[in-house]
Amino acid sequence: MDNETGSRSANTAEIAAKAARIAKGAAAGGTYGAAAEATRQYLPKLLKVVAVILILVLLLPVIIFASIPHYLFGWIGNENEGVKNMTELAIDISGVYDRFDDIIKRTTDSVIQILSAPFKNTLPIEINTDDGNTGLNWFIAIIAVHYEQDLNVISESAIAKMASDKLRHSISVGLTLIKIEVWDILPDALMELLGFSEEQRNWAELLVTSMTEEQDNEDYTEGTDYGDITFTEGETDVTYFNQTDSRWSDLPYGKTGTIGRSGCGPTALAIVVSSLSGKTVTPVEIADWASVNGYYVEGKGSRHTLIPDGARHYGLSAEGVGRDGQKVADALADGKLVIAVMSKGHFTSQGHFIVLRGVTEDGMIIVADPASVSRSNQLWDLSLILEEANKGADAKGPFWVISK
Numbered sequence: 001m002d003n004e005t006g007s008r009s010a011n012t013a014e015i016a017a018k019a020a021r022i023a024k025g026a027a028a029g030g031t032y033g034a035a036a037e038a039t040r041q042y043l044p045k046l047l048k049v050v051a052v053i054l055i056l057v058l059l060l061p062v063i064i065f066a067s068i069p070h071y072l073f074g075w076i077g078n079e080n081e082g083v084k085n086m087t088e089l090a091i092d093i094s095g096v097y098d099r100f101d102d103i104i105k106r107t108t109d110s111v112i113q114i115l116s117a118p119f120k121n122t123l124p125i126e127i128n129t130d131d132g133n134t135g136l137n138w139f140i141a142i143i144a145v146h147y148e149q150d151l152n153v154i155s156e157s158a159i160a161k162m163a164s165d166k167l168r169h170s171i172s173v174g175l176t177l178i179k180i181e182v183w184d185i186l187p188d189a190l191m192e193l194l195g196f197s198e199e200q201r202n203w204a205e206l207l208v209t210s211m212t213e214e215q216d217n218e219d220y221t222e223g224t225d226y227g228d229i230t231f232t233e234g235e236t237d238v239t240y241f242n243q244t245d246s247r248w249s250d251l252p253y254g255k256t257g258t259i260g261r262s263g264c265g266p267t268a269l270a271i272v273v274s275s276l277s278g279k280t281v282t283p284v285e286i287a288d289w290a291s292v293n294g295y296y297v298e299g300k301g302s303r304h305t306l307i308p309d310g311a312r313h314y315g316l317s318a319e320g321v322g323r324d325g326q327k328v329a330d331a332l333a334d335g336k337l338v339i340a341v342m343s344k345g346h347f348t349s350q351g352h353f354i355v356l357r358g359v360t361e362d363g364m365i366i367v368a369d370p371a372s373v374s375r376s377n378q379l380w381d382l383s384l385i386l387e388e389a390n391k392g393a394d395a396k397g398p399f400w401v402i403s404k
Helices: 004-015 017-022 030-043 049-060 063-064 083-099 100-119 136-146 157-166 187-193 198-211 264-277 281-291 307-314 325-334 382-388
Strands: 123-129 165-175 179-186 228-233 237-241 316-321 337-344 352-359 364-368 379-381 398-404
Touching: 017 364, 049 228, 063 264, 083 100, 083 228, 100 123, 100 157, 100 165, 100 198, 100 325, 123 325, 136 157, 136 165, 157 165, 157 187, 187 228, 237 264, 237 352, 237 398, 264 307, 264 337, 281 307, 307 316, 307 398, 316 379, 325 337, 325 352, 325 398, 364 382, 379 398
Parallel strands: 123 179
Antiparallel strands: 165 179, 228 237, 316 398, 337 352, 337 398, 352 364, 364 379
């Protein structure tokens, strides 16, 4: 197995490792209706993290909606034909999701080719694409609910069809130029297109929640007042905040979290807003705003939408650039800041938001890590950051370029 394939498989496993431990041993089949009813009955009364556990106990979603490799379940060599068949199907689908970006690109290219065909040999054609509105986690959840977790139906062709269904386009014919734009719709719009009921929407959101990596700061230490720190090495001076700062580390984030434990998202955003707006906005202010406006997932951390929505709320421009390393490097060279959401690796053992604050002459990246001054003073290879960035990010992540 080559390194790229290995890392993809590891990432797929990490998406729902905790859910896998809950779901292990649960009986498959015939429980979708029970899960939907439980969601309807309990979601208004329970914290979402509790509801997730409840639903996962009723159903075997991980092997189906996330297609976790069978080794997580200890089913290697199992002689039961039903289990063997389900495991083989799950492994196949896991490979399809590993190629998700390629499928999206191929589908988009096909749509562009069809749209462009009537205009060939007429006028120059300008093509703009805007994907990533429905990221991998939401896509997996929606397709799982739509097909009621049926592994025999969730195939590569079904996934490719939904990838096509979520695309929209426009054509503008001018005197000297034809513009074609292709974009994908947001999760809510996709669920509306598929006719989801309220129960199905709730179930999809719970699946996304269970796949969201926890933003729990394991390096959390108490009692340090970091005072005023400004990094000046990059094109833009950066005001630094640390989520574990004693001034706010124990203050609440949501109902169950604290800024010190799970406030990397608000802290990263506070760093960027304060650096670019000329006004000091603390992690406390942003954590309060994020909580009130539904950007905190109890027991998990910040939704990825916090970054672009929060930046715009504070008067800045935000552009999700997916995994485009060149756009990241160009933005940093232009003095813009980039917020990244990271997966397991050098920055975190789970999930974590950091700020990319500049690029050196030899192409190394300097960061502002909300949980570590030490990591903030190191140089990082862009390829490592790209590799460890969250591969299932929504809201056009895992990188967002923020500017004035």
